[in-house]
Amino acid sequence: xxxxxxxxxxxxxxxxxxxxxxxxxxxxxxxxxxxxxxxxxxxxxxxxxxxxxxxxxxxxxxxxxxxxxxxxxxxxxxxxxxxxxxxxxxxxxxxxxxxxxxxxxxxxxxxxxxxxxxxxxxxxxxxxxxxxxxxxxxxxxxxxxxxxxxxxxxxxxxxxxxxxxxxxxxxxxxxxxxxxxxxxxxxxxxxxxxxxxxxxxxxxxxxxxxxxxxxxxxxxxxxxxxxxxxxxxxxxxxxxxxxxxx
Amino acid sequence: xxxxxxxxxxxxxxxxxxxxxxxxxxxxxxxxxxxxxxxxxxxxxxxxxxxxxxxxxxxxxxxxxxxxxxxxxxxxxxxxxxxxxxxxxxxxxxxxxxxxxxxxxxxxxxxxxxxxxxxxxxxxxxxxxxxxxxxxxxxxxxxxxxxxxxxxxxxxxxxxxxxxxxxxxxxxxxxxxxxxxxxxxxxxxxxxxxxxxxxxxxxxxxxxxxxxxxxxxxxxxxxxxxxxxxxxxxxxxxxxxxxxxxxxxxxxxxxxxxx
Numbered sequence: 147x148x149x150x151x152x153x154x155x156x157x158x159x160x161x162x163x164x165x166x167x168x169x170x171x172x173x174x175x176x177x178x179x180x181x182x183x184x185x186x187x188x189x190x191x192x193x194x195x196x197x198x199x200x201x202x203x204x205x206x207x208x209x210x211x212x213x214x215x216x217x218x219x220x221x222x223x224x225x226x227x228x229x230x231x232x233x234x235x236x237x238x239x240x241x242x243x244x245x246x247x248x249x250x251x252x253x254x255x256x257x258x259x260x261x262x263x264x265x266x267x268x269x270x271x272x273x274x275x276x277x278x279x280x281x282x283x284x285x286x287x288x289x290x291x292x293x294x295x296x297x298x299x300x301x302x303x304x305x306x307x308x309x310x311x312x313x314x315x316x317x318x319x320x321x322x323x324x325x326x327x328x329x330x331x332x333x334x335x336x337x338x339x340x341x342x343x344x345x346x347x348x349x350x351x352x353x354x355x356x357x358x359x360x361x362x363x364x365x366x367x368x369x370x371x372x373x374x375x376x377x378x379x380x381x382x383x384x385x386x387x388x389x390x391x392x
Numbered sequence: 393x394x395x396x397x398x399x400x401x402x403x404x405x406x407x408x409x410x411x412x413x414x415x416x417x418x419x420x421x422x423x424x425x426x427x428x429x430x431x432x433x434x435x436x437x438x439x440x441x442x443x444x445x446x447x448x449x450x451x452x453x454x455x456x457x458x459x460x461x462x463x464x465x466x467x468x469x470x471x472x473x474x475x476x477x478x479x480x481x482x483x484x485x486x487x488x489x490x491x492x493x494x495x496x497x498x499x500x501x502x503x504x505x506x507x508x509x510x511x512x513x514x515x516x517x518x519x520x521x522x523x524x525x526x527x528x529x530x531x532x533x534x535x536x537x538x539x540x541x542x543x544x545x546x547x548x549x550x551x552x553x554x555x556x557x558x559x560x561x562x563x564x565x566x567x568x569x570x571x572x573x574x575x576x577x578x579x580x581x582x583x584x585x586x587x588x589x590x591x592x593x594x595x596x597x598x599x600x601x602x603x604x605x606x607x608x609x610x611x612x613x614x615x616x617x618x619x620x621x622x623x624x625x626x627x628x629x630x631x632x633x634x635x636x637x638x639x640x641x642x643x644x645x646x647x648x649x650x651x
Contacts (some may be wrong), residue, residue, distance in 0.1 A: 268469060
């Protein structure tokens with residue numbers, strides 16, 4: 147199927163996802179379960195990647211920006227800007243697309259090929275809404291929290307690297323982080339995060355929901371879900387950046 | 393009672409169902425039989441609304457299901473139970489949670505009432521002591537029983553079974569057949585079973601519809617099927633080596649009585 151066909155099918159599915167929700171109590175219980183699955187269980191990977199990436203970014207900047215003409219707080223300032231504006235919201239979204247997106251596509255895809263989705267439909271349950279909407283809502287709630295964690299841990303990782311290696315003054319690093327801090331940058335980062343969470347969960351849900359065949363097709367759908375989520379994240383990153391700062 | 397009028401279904405350039413009109417009677421086990429690829433599963437999926445027929449209509453007690461808006465279909469679907477070929481149990485839920493699931497979604501029962509009803513249904517299909525197990529931890533026969541228990545949990549008026557014996561040993565297959573027949577008569581449901589197992593046909597076929605190349609080729613019951621002179625039906629039923637011993641010899645080729 148070509149791109150317009152996929153887009154049309156995706157939009158129709160999103161219409162179905164938003165059409166009818168299960169009972170409110172059941173729905174919010176599902177959201178809570180998905181919050182744990184998609185959010186809480188991603189804390190460890192977000193933590194590990196952020197702390198090391200923050201450290202690497204700080205060391206790279208410290209070694210490459212050593213001109214006496216530049217103020218001493220430059221390393222802290224650039225590290226914080228990189229982490230808040232791009233690394234945490236965008237790079238973490240790409241990593242979560244791999245972790246969360248493949249899980250969603252393979253879970254829903256397996257349900258499709260084992261007729262569990264048909265079983266839901268026979269019961270008169272809107273399967274698209276039942277399966278996809280709680281994941282979308284849970285990710286849109288959990289991902290901003292993960293990204294805030296990533297920002298803190300990334301900046302801390304930079305500080306730890308600077309402090310432990312002694313390549314730069316930790317005091318100047320902290321001063322750089324605090325300099326010219328704009329809350330709008332965090333709002334921009336969190337807005338991107340919410341949009342990316344929607345992209346990851348809805349695209350992965352789409353590829354899982356329309357699987358036909360067997361295990362091979364589920365694996366293929368999982369790969370397509372991750373690849374297409376990543377592409378759309380990069381495209382929307384540019385669009386949102388233009389909309390915010392242009 | 394369920395009846396169909398002139399159901400046709402086309403996938404791409406292939407016509408899978410041709411003008412199928414038939415009646416599935418209440419309180420009876422209505423069997424749809426035919427070779428693999430004959431269109432049985434597509435017919436069943438058209439009956440339950442998983443596929444939309446390209447032509448024709450399906451009626452549930454004279455309610456035109458095909459023409460209904462989605463909101464009304466939802467009400468009819470609450471009256472359906474379905475046993476899928478692979479059981480289609482929810483992997484992440486235990487046995488009892490699977491049976492309680494339609495009650496949770498479709499009724500306003502309290503948790504205690506749901507547990508009570510689920511235990512009743514599991515007892516009815518002779519399953520005890522497996523309530524807390526996951527589907528992956530029970531045998532294929534047990535899975536079918538759980539799926540039947542889930543299907544009857546909401547007291548459906550119509551029960552659909554898609555190849556309920558596939559993947560089961562002969563003894564378990566007979567037990568599942570008997571269970572389906574008993575439940576059908578006990579709850580006075582309209583049951584439709586999709587199968588190509590001649591043991592099922594001869595054991596529980598109150599009404600048998602033979603589908604060949606997407607068309608309804610022959611209808612009768614388990615008593616008349618062995619004596620039919622319809623060539624295609626004979627070819628189908630006497631493919632089994634054991635049944636060949638019962639094959640009448642007076643008219644081995646037979647005349648087609650396509651309907």
